[in-house]
Amino acid sequence: MKILVGLKGPGLSELRHSGVKIESLAGSLELSSKSTNATYPGAIINVHPQGDEIIVESPGNPGEHRVYKDELKVETRSGNIKLLLYSGNRQVHSGQYSGRLLLKVDGGKLLVLLESDLEVYVRGVLRSEVPASYHIEAMKAQAVLARTYALRPRIDHSVDGFNVCDSFTCCQAFNGVDPALTAGQKAVIEETKGKVLTYDGKPALALFSANAGGHTEDYSNCFSNLKTNKFPDDPLPYLKGIPEGKLPHGFPSEAALRQLWALPKPETVDAWSATFRWQAHFTADTLEGHMHHVIETLRKEAQFAPFIVAPESQKFGHIQGFEVTRRGVSGVAMELAIRTSTGTWTIAKELTIRSVFGNPDMKLKRLRSGRIFFDQQKDKLGMLSAVTVFGLGFGHGVGLQQNGAQGLALQGMPFDKILSRYYPGTVLSTVH
Ligand SMILES: [Zn+2]
Structure with a gap:
């Protein structure tokens, strides 16, 4: 089965590029479009958009160029291609891929798509998403999710x-081909070939995260509706939070989260991982210095703006304190009140809440998870002097958690059982 992958560069958000340099790793490049079909006399081309057209230049023949008016296909006989993506004159990504490239002009910029065999794509995801040292059954579960x-x-x-x-x-990490896949990883792909999770006969929404910190979360408590921004979104029957071991009485109250965090040896399948718990310490100065700017920036982004509600004053005053005012079944913060001298800001949804703590001083893009509670210190005048954020887990915690899957595999659970535990009601099906 073939799929099309939009190449942004992992971790980047821009889909449209100012140019791309393509290099064949064996033999010459073959270029074709509806109107032309030619082997290119060289192994390297530079491609950029001009108006509605695609311009192809060869570094070996400066001054000479070809113009393509519609979608351009670029491939090599071996299938192995190296490419560099450009934004303006800046190189933003470099990677090695296997498959055929499709280039299109969209809005004056270049869209770079990779037509890849599904199994080859899964190889690229597997090495990006889980360490090769993982148990084979945990890796198999991840391969099914990748597909x-x-x-x-x-x-x-x-x-x-x-x-x-x-x-x-946005989707899942894919870094292209990896010639150095281990024997175990190869076996994982082979033994799960074509296997996907379905619900009601269609591929399930296979969300996963790194570490759930003792309990996974309901889909609806972490995600909003993509069309209407409704939060919480409508529930998905197979994405329900589940306990991952023995949890303190009263869970998921804040008191129970504190207790779980402080346990010397939590009895959960994911507690072996260093990402099970974490803390981040903020001085009042660094919070005052950055939080209002970060919130201003987030309010300009469509994915965050609906989930940030300003007080009547519209001003972000001096920070007085933080309070989680709504939690999900895992204790994830669904709503956070930031009390300031000019009124209370209400922040909804875990990704937004994690992101408002982004802090350039601390080189912090966002908190590791939304399963948080606070220790807030005040000075003699009653002003906030420092805040420590304590957290459980890494990522949104919905669906399979990689550290939990590894814990279960080490206890002897096979991959199909791991999958039906994290996605109850789904069926393991095969695509060709
Ligand atoms: Zn995506």
């Missing part, structure tokens, strides 16, 4: 004409 996610990502990319993108902040 499933490619067929049904949360963001519908069909409007841009492809299945899935390569960004871990």
Whole structure:
């Protein structure tokens, strides 16, 4: 089965580029479009958009160029291609891929798509998403998810004409081919070949995260509706929070979260990992210095703006304190009140809440998870002097958690059982 991957560069958000340099790793490049079909006399080309057209130049023949008026296909006989993506004159990504490239001009910029065999794509995801040292059953579960996610990502990319993108902040991490795949990883791909998770006969939304900190979360408590921004979104029957071991009485109250965090040896399948718990210490100065700017920036982004509600004053005053005012079944913060001298700001949804703590001084993009509670210190005058954020887990905690899957595999659970535990009601099906 072939899929189309939109290449942004992992971790990047821009889908349209100012140019791309393509290099064949064996033999010459073959270029074709509806109107032309030619082997290119060279192994390297530079491609950029001009108006509605695609311009192809060869570094070996300066001054000479070809013009393509419609979608351009670029491939090599070996299938192995190296490419560099450009934004303006800046190189933003470099990677090695296997498959055929499709280039299109869209809005004056270049869309770079990779037509890849699904199994080859899964190889690229596997090495990006889980360490090769993982138990084979945990890796198999991840391979099934990688395949499933490619067929049904949360963001519908069909409007841009492809299945899935390569960004871990949007879809799942995909870094292209890896010639150094271990024997174990190869066996994982082979033994799960074509296997996907389905629900009601369609690919399931196979969300996963790194570490759930003792309890996974309901889909609806972490995600908003993509069309209407409704939060919480409508529930998905197979994405329900589950306990991952023995949890303190009263869970998920804040008191129970504190207790779990402080346990010397929590009895959960994910507590072996260093990402099970964390803390971040902020001085009042660094919070005052950055939080209002970060919030201002987030309010300009469509994915965050609806989830940040300003007080009547519209001003972000001196920070007086933080309070989680709504939590999900895992204790994830669904709503955070930031009390300031000019009124209370209300922040909804875990990704927004994590992001408002982004802090350039601390080189922090966002908090590791939304399963948080605070220790807030005040000075003699009653002003906030420092805040420590304590957290459990890493990522949103919905669906399979990689550290939990590893813990279960080490206890002897096979991959199909791991999958039906994290996605109850789904069926393991095969695509060809
Ligand atoms: Zn995407």
